[in-house]
Amino acid sequence: MKTAQCFTLVSETWSPQINGVTNTLSHLSQGLLARGHHLQIVRPAQGAEKIGLNQASARTDLRVRGMPLPGYPQLQWGLPATSALRRLWQQQLPDAVYLATEGPLGWSALRLARRMGIPVISGFHTRFDGYCNHYRLGFLQGSMASYLRWFHNHTRLTLAASHSHLRELQQLGIQPCTLLGRGVDCEQFSPAHRDPALRRSWGVAEGDLVLLHTGRLAAEKNLQLLVDAWQTLRSRQILNNISLRLVIVGDGPQRAELQRRLPGALFTGMLEGESLARAYASADIFIFPSLSETFGNVVTEAMASGLAVCAFEHAAAGQHISDRISGCLADMADEAQFIDNLTWLIADAQGRRNIRLHARHRACQLDWSQVVQRFEGYLQQAACTALPAGQLQP
Structure with missing residues (x-):
C-alpha cells in the first residue's frame, strides 16, 4: 500500500477561470486526492473569495492576492506570497512542490522552497515568450525566454504537455524535461x-x-x-x-x-x-x-x-x-x-x-488516470531526493 504524501500545487490560474491550465490542474489535483495524498493548493483568490487559508481533510487552499493580467482583465497573476507560504510550510512541510506557472507567485514559491530544501518540479503550460509578438512586445521576447529558462532550470524537472512541446523546451535550453501528456474525459465529451x-x-x-x-x-x-x-x-x-x-x-x-x-x-x-x-x-x-x-x-x-x-x-x-x-x-x-x-x-x-x-x-485511448499516475511518480521521485536548503539568488 502506498504511503500518503503531502504535495503543494502552485498556480496563478484556477477555476472558475476556463483554460487549458485550469482543466489540467483540476484533473491532476483530483487524481492525487483520489490516490490518498494531501494537497496544498496555492493560488490567487477568485471573485469574492477571501484571502487566506481554507482547510479541509485532505486539501488545504492558500488563497493569495492577485492582479489582472495586462491585456487580459478577466485573468490575473498571483502576487508574491513568501510570508504566507512560509507559515503554511512551517505548519506542514510538503514532500514536493509543483509549480504550474512562472509569474510572481510561482517565483516566490520557487525561492522559498529552495531556501527550505523542498524539492520542486515544474510544468511549462504556456509559451509566454511566444506571445510577446502578438501584443507588440517583441522587444521583450528574448528577456522572457531567458527568464523562463532560468525559472525552470532551477527546478528538478520540467514537465511538457506534448512531444512537440518537449522538443521546444529542449531547444529553449530547459533541462531536464520530460513528457507528462494530457488525457480527455470520453464520457463528458461524447x-x-x-x-x-x-x-x-x-x-x-x-x-x-x-x-x-x-x-x-x-x-x-x-x-x-x-x-x-x-x-x-x-x-x-x-x-x-x-x-x-x-x-x-x-x-x-x-x-x-x-x-x-x-x-x-x-x-x-x-x-x-x-x-x-x-x-x-x-x-x-x-x-x-x-x-x-x-x-x-x-x-x-x-x-x-x-x-x-x-x-x-x-x-x-x-x-x-x-x-x-x-x-x-x-x-x-x-x-x-x-x-x-x-x-x-x-x-x-x-x-x-x-x-x-x-x-x-x-x-478514448487517452485516459487521465495514466497521466495522473505519471504525475504522481514524478512528484514522488523528487520527494525521494533530499535537497540542501540554501539561498536562491534572483
Whole structure:
C-alpha cells in the first residue's frame, strides 16, 4: 500500500477561470486526492473569495492576492506570497512542490522552497515568450525566454504537455524535461451528447454542416486564419450546394473584431460542462488554426466528441491525429494546405465520416488516470531526493 504524501500545487490560474491550465490542474489535483495524498493548493483568490487559508481533510487552499493580467482583465497573476507560504510550510512541510506557472507567485514559491530544501518540479503550460509578438512586445521576447529558462532550470524537472512541446523546451535550453501528456474525459465529451434541438437553435437543417471553433479569442490563437478560411470556403464553387454554419465558442479580447469580420457566424460566448459537451457533439468539423499551443485540450475534446479536426501538425493534433485517418493535418504555418484540408473534409462525406469514427476511437485511448499516475511518480521521485536548503539568488 502506498504511503500518503503531502504535495503543494502552485498556480496563478484556477477555476472558475476556463483554460487549458485550469482543466489540467483540476484533473491532476483530483487524481492525487483520489490516490490518498494531501494537497496544498496555492493560488490567487477568485471573485469574492477571501484571502487566506481554507482547510479541509485532505486539501488545504492558500488563497493569495492577485492582479489582472495586462491585456487580459478577466485573468490575473498571483502576487508574491513568501510570508504566507512560509507559515503554511512551517505548519506542514510538503514532500514536493509543483509549480504550474512562472509569474510572481510561482517565483516566490520557487525561492522559498529552495531556501527550505523542498524539492520542486515544474510544468511549462504556456509559451509566454511566444506571445510577446502578438501584443507588440517583441522587444521583450528574448528577456522572457531567458527568464523562463532560468525559472525552470532551477527546478528538478520540467514537465511538457506534448512531444512537440518537449522538443521546444529542449531547444529553449530547459533541462531536464520530460513528457507528462494530457488525457480527455470520453464520457463528458461524447457523440452521445449530440442535440438536434441545439442544432435547430443554431439555424441548422438536417443535412447542413456545422464548423466549430472553441477557445480563447485572442491574438496568439492565429484567428486571422479562421477568418481567411471561412471567406475562402464561401467563394469556392465546390461548396455551393453545401450549407455551412460557423459556430464560435469562447470569449476574449478579439471577440468584437471577429464578430465584425464574421457577420454570419454564431458566437455563443464561454460554455462549460454539459453546454460545452453538447456544443462539441452537435457540430461536424472542428477548426483549430492555433500555432501557439503547448498541447491544446480542445483538440482531444473535439476528437472525443466525434468531430473531424482540421489543425496543424503540432501539439495535441500532431501527437494524436493521423492525417486523413483520424483528422487532417497541415504542415506548420502552411495556411493554404490548412484551407485545402478543410475544403476536403467538407466535400468528402465518406472521408469525413471515417475520420470522425477514428477520432473518437483514438481519443478514448487517452485516459487521465495514466497521466495522473505519471504525475504522481514524478512528484514522488523528487520527494525521494533530499535537497540542501540554501539561498536562491534572483
